[in-house]
Amino acid sequence: xxxxxxxxxxxxxxxxxxxxxxxxxxxxxxxxxxxxxxxxxxxxxxxxxxxxxxxxxxxxxxxxxxxxxxxxxxxxxxxxxxxxxxxxxxxxxxxxxxxxxxxxxxxxxxxxxxxxxxxxxxxxxxxxxxxxxxxxxxxxxxxxxxxxxxxxxxxxxxxxxxxxxxxxxxxxxxxxxxxxxxxxxxxxxxxxxxxxxxxxxxxxxxxxxxxxxxxxxxxxxxxxxxxxxxxxxxxxxxxxxxxxxxxxxxxxxxxxxxxxxxxxxxxxxxxxxxxxxxxxxxxxxxxxxxxxxxxxxxxxxxxxxxxxxxxxxxxxxxxxxxxxxxxxxxxxxxxxxxxxxxxxxxxxxxxxxxxxxxxxxxxxxxxxxxxxxxxxxxxxxxxxxxxxxxxxxxxxxx
Amino acid sequence: xxxxxxxxxxxxxxxxxxxxxxxxxxxxxxxxxxxxxxxxxxxxxxxxxxxxxxxxxxxxxxxxxxxxxxxxxxxxxxxxxxxxxxxxxxxxxxxxxxxxxxxxxxxxxxxxxxxxxxxxxxxxxxxxxxxxxxxxxxxxxxxxxxxxx
Numbered sequence: 001x002x003x004x005x006x007x008x009x010x011x012x013x014x015x016x017x018x019x020x021x022x023x024x025x026x027x028x029x030x031x032x033x034x035x036x037x038x039x040x041x042x043x044x045x046x047x048x049x050x051x052x053x054x055x056x057x058x059x060x061x062x063x064x065x066x067x068x069x070x071x072x073x074x075x076x077x078x079x080x081x082x083x084x085x086x087x088x089x090x091x092x093x094x095x096x097x098x099x100x101x102x103x104x105x106x107x108x109x110x111x112x113x114x115x116x117x118x119x120x121x122x123x124x125x126x127x128x129x130x131x132x133x134x135x136x137x138x139x140x141x142x143x144x145x146x147x148x149x150x151x152x153x154x155x156x157x158x159x160x161x162x163x164x165x166x167x168x169x170x171x172x173x174x175x176x177x178x179x180x181x182x183x184x185x186x187x188x189x190x191x192x193x194x195x196x197x198x199x200x201x202x203x204x205x206x207x208x209x210x211x212x213x214x215x216x217x218x219x220x221x222x223x224x225x226x227x228x229x230x231x232x233x234x235x236x237x238x239x240x241x242x243x244x245x246x247x248x249x250x251x252x253x254x255x256x257x258x259x260x261x262x263x264x265x266x267x268x269x270x271x272x273x274x275x276x277x278x279x280x281x282x283x284x285x286x287x288x289x290x291x292x293x294x295x296x297x298x299x300x301x302x303x304x305x306x307x308x309x310x311x312x313x314x315x316x317x318x319x320x321x322x323x324x325x326x327x328x329x330x331x332x333x334x335x336x337x338x339x340x341x342x343x344x345x346x347x348x349x350x351x352x353x354x355x356x357x358x359x360x361x362x363x364x365x366x367x368x369x370x371x372x373x374x375x376x377x378x379x380x381x382x383x384x385x386x387x388x389x390x391x392x393x394x395x396x397x398x
Numbered sequence: 399x400x401x402x403x404x405x406x407x408x409x410x411x412x413x414x415x416x417x418x419x420x421x422x423x424x425x426x427x428x429x430x431x432x433x434x435x436x437x438x439x440x441x442x443x444x445x446x447x448x449x450x451x452x453x454x455x456x457x458x459x460x461x462x463x464x465x466x467x468x469x470x471x472x473x474x475x476x477x478x479x480x481x482x483x484x485x486x487x488x489x490x491x492x493x494x495x496x497x498x499x500x501x502x503x504x505x506x507x508x509x510x511x512x513x514x515x516x517x518x519x520x521x522x523x524x525x526x527x528x529x530x531x532x533x534x535x536x537x538x539x540x541x542x543x544x545x546x547x
Contacts, residue, residue, distance in 0.1 A: 118477050128412060130415070136412065139479040140412070140528065141503050142472055142476045142480045142491060143491055147470045147476075150470030152468070155467065158516070200473050202472050203470050203471040203512070248446050257468070257493070260502070262493075262500055264499065
């Protein structure tokens with residue numbers, strides 16, 4: 001058993017945060033999570049921080065800057081960045097260090113202040129550099145992230161009969177949950193008509209079916225199960241963390257549709273690494289998809305949410321639309337998905353987003369999710385995927 | 399003005415990734431002499447982790463007829479280094495599987511009505527102008543054009 005205890009969680013509300021920097025956000029959520037855990041900073045023996053790619057060296061050395069702000073105490077600080085799966089990789093690092101016996105108490109933390117609009121290239125230099133594949137995908141292909149996301153949508157429309165109405169329904173479903181989450185950035189419950197009236201960004205995806213670029217911060221305090229006994233009788237458990245990277249010949253090894261070319265022409269298993277991350281998490285926790293009570297899946301676009309239903313085993317290939325239309329994954333459904341409101345209600349604060357998923361699962365397990373609480377939940381699951389094919393998944397148990 | 403036009407050239411967006419007119423339009427990939435895997439953009443080393451990697455990487459022209467796997471139409475201008483015309487014109491982007499079993503993404507040939515795109519369509523590789531550079535040269539790259547086969 002690799003399980004560790006989730007002693008404390010905290011999030012800063014998501015939005016466009018104008019008055020705080022990444023170090024300030026990390027300080028705020030770290031202190032809140034420590035308080036939630038009933039611990040003090042001096043109890044923490046190890047820090048894993050998600051780096052923010054948009055905040056310069058302060059963002060890259062996020063954990064070090066936090067340590068400097070809260071009081072350097074000489075402990076190891078690891079700064080990690082694995083795109084949208086950063087939080088998952090940070091949790092995996094923490095879990096591995098705890099289970100190796102290296103430490104008992106770990107603070108995992110991440111914050112992001114991101115630019116608005118399309119994410120562009122972050123490289124600098126000659127735009128005709130053949131080794132700078134990100135520049136070439138913008139320059140030669142005009143391929144923004146949402147356009148890459150749209151490939152899955154036209155694929156699903158052709159092969160599985162997904163409709164523009166289904167895409168809107170995902171947003172409607174997630175916005176219903178998000179309206180009940182005080183931490184969400186977008187709290188308006190949308191109707192299908194609202195969504196279908198929003199501008200077409202990249203056919204068939206409309207503005208409200210795409211994840212916004214957001215700012216936010218999250219912190220999680222983990223401990224060994226043994227150490228947790230000193231603080232609580234029955235902690236919520238991080239039962240497993242599955243991570244995966246692309247494996248030749250995964251067709252989309254640079255991430256969802258963002259490659260110039262693939263090593264394989266097979267789109268069907270476009271998200272092989274996402275599937276592997278999910279099943280690594282199931283295997284480590286000793287469970288399967290049939291054991292889940294709820295899930296947080298990475299809805300960078302409405303189409304992705306549907307893809308995940310199949311990739312994490314909630315249904316067979318081509319059956320996700322049916323699950324959505326029948327309300328199985330909605331509020332009051334048998335298998336609620338994205339009770340936090342998902343990226344549809346939060347946008348994405350890249351390094352903190354996978355941690356936000358785990359915060360939601362923790363509150364659900366504690367019965368502390370307020371109006372969006374799902375009754376009787378015991379096993380939760382989260383999964384995400386990001387640039388360069390970085391993927392992570394977790395199982396959280398009551 | 400006429401002098402400038404006389405000097406106007408066609409230059410490849412990246413040298414060695416595709417043929418240039420008046421040659422037949424082809425995307426140029428690498429083929430591993432050991433595992434026979436195809437790689438684009440061209441690779442210095444075989445990217446198959448199970449390959450011994452001491453084989454030669456051969457430069458090969460990929461077949462120029464494929465099938466559309468997925469597509470989209472961009473209604474907003476991508477950020478630089480996309481060189482957007484002013485005013486911006488929406489354009490199609492598609493993933494096309496080529497006969498060698500790899501799939502390549504590219505813009506849809508200018509002037510094609512994107513509303514008629516359909517997964518599974520036959521597509522031809524074409525080499526077309528992307529934009530005009532600061533010296534007035536036409537910067538060229540591969541695009542895909544719906545075929546009638």
